[in-house]
Amino acid sequence: MGIRAAVMVEPRASIALWEIDDPVVEEGGILLETVASEVCGTDVHLHHGRLDGVPYPIIPGHVSVGRILEARGVDRDALGEALHPGDVVTFYDVHEVCNACYHCTVANQPNRCPKRRVYGITYSAQDGPLGGWAERIYLRPGVRVLKLPERLTADDVIGGGCGLFTGFAAVERSDLCMGDTVVVQGAGPVGLAAAAFAQLRGAGAVVVIGAPATRLSLARELGADLVLSLEEHPLDARADAVRGVTQGRGADVIIEASGNPAAISEGLNLLRDGGTYVVGGHYTDTGTVQINPHTHINRRHADILGQWGTDFRHIVRALHMLARHREKLPFHKVIGARYGLDEADRALDDVANLRVTKAIIDPKL
Numbered sequence: 001m002g003i004r005a006a007v008m009v010e011p012r013a014s015i016a017l018w019e020i021d022d023p024v025v026e027e028g029g030i031l032l033e034t035v036a037s038e039v040c041g042t043d044v045h046l047h048h049g050r051l052d053g054v055p056y057p058i059i060p061g062h063v064s065v066g067r068i069l070e071a072r073g074v075d076r077d078a079l080g081e082a083l084h085p086g087d088v089v090t091f092y093d094v095h096e097v098c099n100a101c102y103h104c105t106v107a108n109q110p111n112r113c114p115k116r117r118v119y120g121i122t123y124s125a126q127d128g129p130l131g132g133w134a135e136r137i138y139l140r141p142g143v144r145v146l147k148l149p150e151r152l153t154a155d156d157v158i159g160g161g162c163g164l165f166t167g168f169a170a171v172e173r174s175d176l177c178m179g180d181t182v183v184v185q186g187a188g189p190v191g192l193a194a195a196a197f198a199q200l201r202g203a204g205a206v207v208v209i210g211a212p213a214t215r216l217s218l219a220r221e222l223g224a225d226l227v228l229s230l231e232e233h234p235l236d237a238r239a240d241a242v243r244g245v246t247q248g249r250g251a252d253v254i255i256e257a258s259g260n261p262a263a264i265s266e267g268l269n270l271l272r273d274g275g276t277y278v279v280g281g282h283y284t285d286t287g288t289v290q291i292n293p294h295t296h297i298n299r300r301h302a303d304i305l306g307q308w309g310t311d312f313r314h315i316v317r318a319l320h321m322l323a324r325h326r327e328k329l330p331f332h333k334v335i336g337a338r339y340g341l342d343e344a345d346r347a348l349d350d351v352a353n354l355r356v357t358k359a360i361i362d363p364k365l
């Protein structure tokens with residue numbers, strides 16, 4: 001019996017339904033029945049061919065939740081929790097880092113390791129069910145698997161999806177202090193998670209700039225104190241509003257999660273002198289933007305930081321916080337619609353056109 005999978009055969013082509021062979025579960029490997037995977041902005045970029053070195057055809061879906069069907073010689077998750085068949089788990093999509101290159105051993109940046117592989121992105125569909133848009137997912141030996149905390153459902157986790165962890169990482173990167181005013185640019189899954197975790201970390205106020213209105217109401221539910229709609233508030237009005245909540249100083253911390261180059265110059269203008277700006281929304285090259293080195297950086301004494309991907313610790317800590325503060329972090333509400341494997345094209349289109357905030361791929365539909 002083969003595995004049905006939604007395959008991105010090449011950029012811009014329709015998603016194809018393939019039946020691929022069940023993998024032989026090696027010692028240390030785990031076979032999951034997919035409970036839910038997601039459509040992340042990166043999947044839209046993959047479909048537009050905007051990432052380098054992708055071995056099309058691929059099975060997309062880098063963040064997923066699954067139920068253990070078979071585990072060979074693995075009885076503990078990455079944190080030592082007992083694992084049994086039937087347990088619901090998620091896993092760290094980055095895999096096969098070499099622990100030998102400069103990035104791994106010296107720079108402490110395994111997510112820059114040239115040998116790293118990522119589920120749903122850098123494996124070919126010919127390598128097996130190594131992406132979430134499939135009925136089953138094979139976790140190769142060494143993949144870091146995490147049992148979902150008892151209080152969490154699959155929807156709690158997949159509703160935030162990849163953005164949950166990226167938003168968490170961006171907040172950690174910002175070193176935000178209790179009482180800081182935080183501006184989040186962008187109200188997609190990354191921006192929503194950044195706003196939620198900034199609030200939990202003790203922000204004095206969280207302002208979210210974004211669109212459309214459905215995303216901004218989710219931002220409010222997840223902890224934003226003030227939302228500024230790109231559709232209703234022009235640039236000057238947004239700047240006035242941020243100055244208004246900071247006695248004219250500008251924001252202490254700004255997290256960019258918009259993927260729009262224009263957000264960068266706006267963000268630098270909204271930052272207070274000595275503030276911190278984290279750029280986390282530009283996973284692909286969307287163009288350049290003008291920055292004035294004097295006013296934006298030097299005189300402003302700005303800390304400008306980039307956040308690339310997530311480390312394992314971000315997944316662990318984000319899940320822990322999600323379990324502890326589940327009532328304040330209703331990420332399951334971010335799920336806009338669910339799609340079967342044969343509806344993946346529509347899911348991509350709905351995400352690309354902002355018709356849903358988080359699209360879920362459910363192979364059972």
Ligand SMILES: [Zn+2]
Binds near residue numbers: 098103105113
């Ligand atoms: Zn390495």
Ligand SMILES: [Zn+2]
Binds near residue numbers: 040041043062162
């Ligand atoms: Zn992603």
